[in-house]
Amino acid sequence: MIQELATFRVAGSRYPFCPGCGHALTNDALNAALVKLQLDPLKTVIVTDIGCVGMSDQYFDVNAFHGLHGRAITYATGIKLANPELKVIVLMGDGGAGIGGAHLLNAARRNVGLTVLVFNNFNFGMTGGQHSVTTPHGGITSTTRGGNLERPLDICATVSVNGASFVYRGTAFDKELADRIAEAIQTPGFALLDIWELCTAYYVPNNKFSKTELLQTMQGLGLAAGILQRMDNPELAHAYRTEFADQLGKPVLPPEPIEQKFESALAKTTRVLLAGAAGGKVRSTASALALGGMYSGLWATQRDDYPTTVMSGYSVSEVILSREEILYTGVNQPDILAVLTPEGLSQAPRQLKAMDESQTVYVVPELADQIQTKARKVIFHLNRAAVSRKSLAVAARRPRPSCATPACIRWKHSARRSMRASAKTSRRRISKRWKRARRFYRNVITRHLCRCTRRGGTTARRGEPHAGANFAHV
Ligand SMILES: Cc1ncc(C[n+]2csc(CCOP(=O)(O)OP(=O)(O)O)c2C)c(N)n1
Numbered sequence: 001m002i003q004e005l006a007t008f009r010v011a012g013s014r015y016p017f018c019p020g021c022g023h024a025l026t027n028d029a030l031n032a033a034l035v036k037l038q039l040d041p042l043k044t045v046i047v048t049d050i051g052c053v054g055m056s057d058q059y060f061d062v063n064a065f066h067g068l069h070g071r072a073i074t075y076a077t078g079i080k081l082a083n084p085e086l087k088v089i090v091l092m093g094d095g096g097a098g099i100g101g102a103h104l105l106n107a108a109r110r111n112v113g114l115t116v117l118v119f120n121n122f123n124f125g126m127t128g129g130q131h132s133v134t135t136p137h138g139g140i141t142s143t144t145r146g147g148n149l150e151r152p153l154d155i156c157a158t159v160s161v162n163g164a165s166f167v168y169r170g171t172a173f174d175k176e177l178a179d180r181i182a183e184a185i186q187t188p189g190f191a192l193l194d195i196w197e198l199c200t201a202y203y204v205p206n207n208k209f210s211k212t213e214l215l216q217t218m219q220g221l222g223l224a225a226g227i228l229q230r231m232d233n234p235e236l237a238h239a240y241r242t243e244f245a246d247q248l249g250k251p252v253l254p255p256e257p258i259e260q261k262f263e264s265a266l267a268k269t270t271r272v273l274l275a276g277a278a279g280g281k282v283r284s285t286a287s288a289l290a291l292g293g294m295y296s297g298l299w300a301t302q303r304d305d306y307p308t309t310v311m312s313g314y315s316v317s318e319v320i321l322s323r324e325e326i327l328y329t330g331v332n333q334p335d336i337l338a339v340l341t342p343e344g345l346s347q348a349p350r351q352l353k354a355m356d357e358s359q360t361v362y363v364v365p366e367l368a369d370q371i372q373t374k375a376r377k378v379i380f381h382l383n384r385a386a387v388s389r390k391s392l393a394v395a396a397r398r399p400r401p402s403c404a405t406p407a408c409i410r411w412k413h414s415a416r417r418s419m420r421a422s423a424k425t426s427r428r429r430i431s432k433r434w435k436r437a438r439r440f441y442r443n444v445i446t447r448h449l450c451r452c453t454r455r456g457g458t459t460a461r462r463g464e465p466h467a468g469a470n471f472a473h474v
């Protein structure tokens with residue numbers, strides 16, 4: 001028997017908003033809409049922006065994503081495009097609507113199937129009531145003490161003219177708000193509700209503002225309330241799939257689940273930290289490790305940290321592998337730490353200090369003396385592996401000396417052939433190319449570092465197929 005959900009609110013939770021804050025009313029209306037639609041909580045995602053409004057998602061028993069200010073629509077777009085079957089609901093303030101204005105325009109223009117609720121209280125609530133893009137002319141805020149001189153943005157008109165499928169303007173006090181939110185959620189394309197509210201901490205006391213003034217302001221600006229636009233254009237995430245299905249002549253497949261192919265020997269949760277330099281394949285290796293864990297039936301998380309610059313500076317990735325579900329990322333005390341470059345070392349002093357005798361640090365010889373830790377120290381001669389400095393992290397996977405799959409044997413033979421050919425063409429003078437080939441031959445072939453190891457950071461057991469990463473022996 002399917003049981004109806006009486007609420008989508010987290011049991012026993014209370015909103016953290018100031019008394020009388022409109023955010024509580026709007027969230028209640030959202031809850032009523034979810035109850036009305038009886039959405040599957042597992043297929044519903046609330047994406048929140050920054051600000052007081054950003055605290056809302058934790059009070060709903062659905063999937064949630066909370067990111068940077070003004071960027072909620074970008075995350076939501078990615079989620080929707082990746083899985084069009086999800087109902088993706090964005091909660092943002094007027095501050096977020098201004099800071100992320102271009103995203104708002106583009107989501108409307110693309111007709112991405114999102115439902116955007118703008119909790120519009122005419123100021124930045126969380127940071128002390130600064131004016132925003134919707135502050136009415138004359139509005140007093142902490143940054144417009146003499147009254148706002150800017151023209152307020154008409155959010156509804158802006159998204160309407162850019163092709164939004166459903167547009168509604170109303171207030172948090174509207175009796176019909178829950179129904180309109182439900183209608184917006186059911187709209188396949190981009191839907192936006194501009195919900196006018198009271199910020200009782202700042203805008204209300206600064207402007208002697210109440211529900212009456214709120215309605216008067218709307219009228220004074222000549223802005224209509226109610227449903228302002230309904231259009232039936234193709235929703236982008238579905239349109240993409242239909243278009244490609246037409247081109248391919250077959251349906252576009254949904255994302256494939258990662259199915260277990262191997263059995264892991266991992267006994268306890270293992271936290272791995274790879275600390276290297278940008279451009280060193282640190283993140284790729286971490287991904288291969290995490291994927292390998294998943295193929296082996298483990299839970300895996302990956303978290304990357306690197307500066308905004310490209311190909312310079314540090315690159316640190318952490319991977320947690322576990323038989324149990326991993327609820328938090330953040331490795332303070334890794335079980336395995338690979339220190340690959342000085343840049344990586346500069347990012348790991350805290351972890352090195354926290355590690356104990358049961359844990360292991362793999363370190364390149366040139367940095368070994370700089371490692372101060374209680375953990376077991378293993379000097380790892382990465383330079384003997386035939387990879388450039390750029391691929392140090394990949395080489396950090398200890399190669400198995402027994403790779404004997406047909407693909408690798410074929411590859412080794414072809415490497416040997418090309419080395420001989422190279423030697424022939426440059427017999428008179430030992431060219432750089434020949435030297436490189438000889439080094440390559442010695443290092444790669446005689447050390448049995450197979451092609452798969454070099455390319456994907458994976459290792460293979462004798463006779464095992466090389467499909468995907470296999471870290472079953474981790
Ligand atoms: C890019 C960026 N700029 C500024 C801030 C600082 N900041 C945090 S909350 C906030 C105001 C939020 O106002 P609004 O979006 O209207 O939401 P409310 O607090 O009113 O719910 C600001 C400016 C930030 N976190 N990120």
Ligand code: SF4
Nearest residue numbers: 018021052125199200
């Ligand atoms: S500061 Fe304003 S927006 Fe934030 S919780 Fe208080 S009343 Fe609501």
